[in-house]
Amino acid sequence: MAQRRLSQPEPVEPPLRPRLADQPSRFVRLEREVELEYRPQMLAALQRKVNTVAEDARAMVPQCPRCGRPMSFHDARPVSWLAHWGRLQASPARYRCAPCKQERRPLLDLLGVEPGRICGSLARRLGLLAAVAPYEMAARLAQLLLGVTISAMGVWRVAQRLGQAAANYSEALSQYHADSRSEAASGEPARPAVILGVDGCTLGMQVRTHRRRRVGVEALPALPAIEQGHFREVKTGVLLLPSERVETSPGRRSVVRRFLVTCLGEADEIFRRLYAQLRELGWVDPHTVVVILGDGAEWIWNRATMFVNRCEILDFWHALEHAWTFARLRYGEDSAQADRWVHRIGEDLRAGKVQEVVAALKRLRPKTEELRASLQSLIGYYSENAGRMRYDEYLRLGYGIGSGAVESAHKQVVHARLRQAGMRWSEAGARRLLALRLLLLNGDWALLDRMRMVSLA
Numbered sequence: 001m002a003q004r005r006l007s008q009p010e011p012v013e014p015p016l017r018p019r020l021a022d023q024p025s026r027f028v029r030l031e032r033e034v035e036l037e038y039r040p041q042m043l044a045a046l047q048r049k050v051n052t053v054a055e056d057a058r059a060m061v062p063q064c065p066r067c068g069r070p071m072s073f074h075d076a077r078p079v080s081w082l083a084h085w086g087r088l089q090a091s092p093a094r095y096r097c098a099p100c101k102q103e104r105r106p107l108l109d110l111l112g113v114e115p116g117r118i119c120g121s122l123a124r125r126l127g128l129l130a131a132v133a134p135y136e137m138a139a140r141l142a143q144l145l146l147g148v149t150i151s152a153m154g155v156w157r158v159a160q161r162l163g164q165a166a167a168n169y170s171e172a173l174s175q176y177h178a179d180s181r182s183e184a185a186s187g188e189p190a191r192p193a194v195i196l197g198v199d200g201c202t203l204g205m206q207v208r209t210h211r212r213r214r215v216g217v218e219a220l221p222a223l224p225a226i227e228q229g230h231f232r233e234v235k236t237g238v239l240l241l242p243s244e245r246v247e248t249s250p251g252r253r254s255v256v257r258r259f260l261v262t263c264l265g266e267a268d269e270i271f272r273r274l275y276a277q278l279r280e281l282g283w284v285d286p287h288t289v290v291v292i293l294g295d296g297a298e299w300i301w302n303r304a305t306m307f308v309n310r311c312e313i314l315d316f317w318h319a320l321e322h323a324w325t326f327a328r329l330r331y332g333e334d335s336a337q338a339d340r341w342v343h344r345i346g347e348d349l350r351a352g353k354v355q356e357v358v359a360a361l362k363r364l365r366p367k368t369e370e371l372r373a374s375l376q377s378l379i380g381y382y383s384e385n386a387g388r389m390r391y392d393e394y395l396r397l398g399y400g401i402g403s404g405a406v407e408s409a410h411k412q413v414v415h416a417r418l419r420q421a422g423m424r425w426s427e428a429g430a431r432r433l434l435a436l437r438l439l440l441l442n443g444d445w446a447l448l449d450r451m452r453m454v455s456l457a
C-alpha cells in the first residue's frame with residue numbers, strides 16, 4: 001500500500017521519445033560537401049608546390065657536414081609523409097660521403113619533413129591538442145576538430161617529437177643566456193622592478209618493476225601503486241611587472257602579462273631558467289630591483305642572493321597561516337576569537353607593524369607548555385622574516401604581497417594537464433609536455449613552426 005502511494009500515477013498517454021532531425025542541418029551538410037570536394041584539390045595543389053620545390057632542389061649538391069667536400073649522389077627512392085589533407089610524395093635525392101659515413105637528402109631538409117611521419121601544420125595541431133588534453137582525449141578531438149583519425153599513441157608520438165624540439169630550444173636558450181655576452185630578444189627596455197616567484201609540486205612517475213617496452217601513454221592501469229620515492233619535483237617560475245598588475249575589481253588584482261619557465265628537478269635549474277628568461281626579455285639592468293616572492297621555503301631565499309639588487313617578500317598568506325596555527329591552539333578550532341585575533345594581526349602586518357606585532361606576542365603569557373612552544377615558534381618565524389614583511393611598503397610600491405599569481409600559474413602549467421587522476425609520467429615524457437605547455441601559455445606557440453621536429457628512434 002505504501003509503495004502505491006509513493007509511485008506517480010501513470011499518465012494517460014505513453015511518453016514521447018525526444019526527437020532529433022533525420023539528418024544534420026542543411027548548412028552543416030553544405031559545409032561537409034565543400035570540404036569533401038576541395039580536400040583532394042587542396043592536396044593536389046600542395047603536391048604541385050612540393051614538386052616545384054623538388055625541381056629547384058634537384059641541382060643542389062650538398063657538402064659533407066664533416067669534411068666539407070661535395071657529397072656524391074646515391075639514390076632517389078620515393079618517400080611520403082602525412083599532412084592535413086592527405087599523403088604527399090617525393091623522390092628526394094640522397095647524397096653520401098662514404099669516408100665520413102654521412103648522408104643527406106637536401107629536399108627533405110629544405111621542406112622540413114620526415115619520411116613516413118606526420119609533418120607540417122597537422123603535426124603542430126596534434127601537438128597543440130596533446131598540450132591541452134590527455135592523449136586519448138586529444139585523439140578524439142583530432143577526429144572532431146580536424147577530421148583526422150589517429151590513435152592516442154599516434155598523438156603521443158607527434159607530441160614527443162615536437163616536445164623534444166621545444167625542450168631542446170629552451171635548454172639552448174638557458175645556456176646561451178648563462179653567458180653574460182648574450183643579447184635580449186624582446187627589445188623591451190629595462191624596468192625599475194620585476195617580480196619573480198617560484199612554486200612547485202610533485203609528479204607521479206612511472207614505476208617499472210621489470211623492463212618492458214616503453215609505452216608512454218599516461219593512463220597505465222597495469223602499473224603497481226605508487227610507492228615512496230617515485231615522485232619528481234616539478235617547479236614553475238613566474239616573471240611579471242609591477243606596472244602590469246591591474247585592479248580588476250576592488251582588492252582583486254590580475255596580471256596583464258606574465259612569463260613562465262618550468263623544469264623537472266633542481267632548485268638551481270629553475271633559477272637558471274628564470275635568469276635566462278629575464279635576459280631574454282631584457283627587463284633587467286643593474287638598477288632593476290628584482291622582487292622575489294617566496295612562501296618561506298629556504299631554497300628560494302638561498303638562490304635569491306644571485307640578484308644583488310633585490311627585495312624579498314614573504315607571502316602574506318603564509319605569514320598569516322603561522323598566526324593561525326597558534327590561534328587555533330589557543331582559542332580552539334573554528335572559534336570566533338581566533339578569527340578576530342588573526343584578523344588583527346593581519347591588519348597590523350599589512351600596515352607594516354611587524355615589530356609591534358612581535359613585541360605584542362612577546363607580552364603574551366600562555367598557560368601551557370604546548371602553547372608556549374607554539375608562541376615561541378611564531379615569534380621566531382616573524383623575527384627571522386621581519387625584513388621580508390614590510391607589507392605597507394610593498395603595497396605602496398605596487399609589488400603586491402601574495403604569491404597567488406605564482407600559484408595559479410603553476411597550476412595552469414602543471415596541474416591542469418599533468419596531475420589528472422591516475423597519471424604517471426616518464427621523465428622524458430613530462431619534460432617534453434611541459435616544454436609544449438610553456439610555449440602555449442607564454443604565447444609562443446608559433447615558434448614551433450620554426451623548430452625542426454626531433455626524430456626519436
Ligand SMILES: [Zn+2]
Pocket residue numbers: 064065066067068069097099100101102
Ligand atoms: Zn665527408
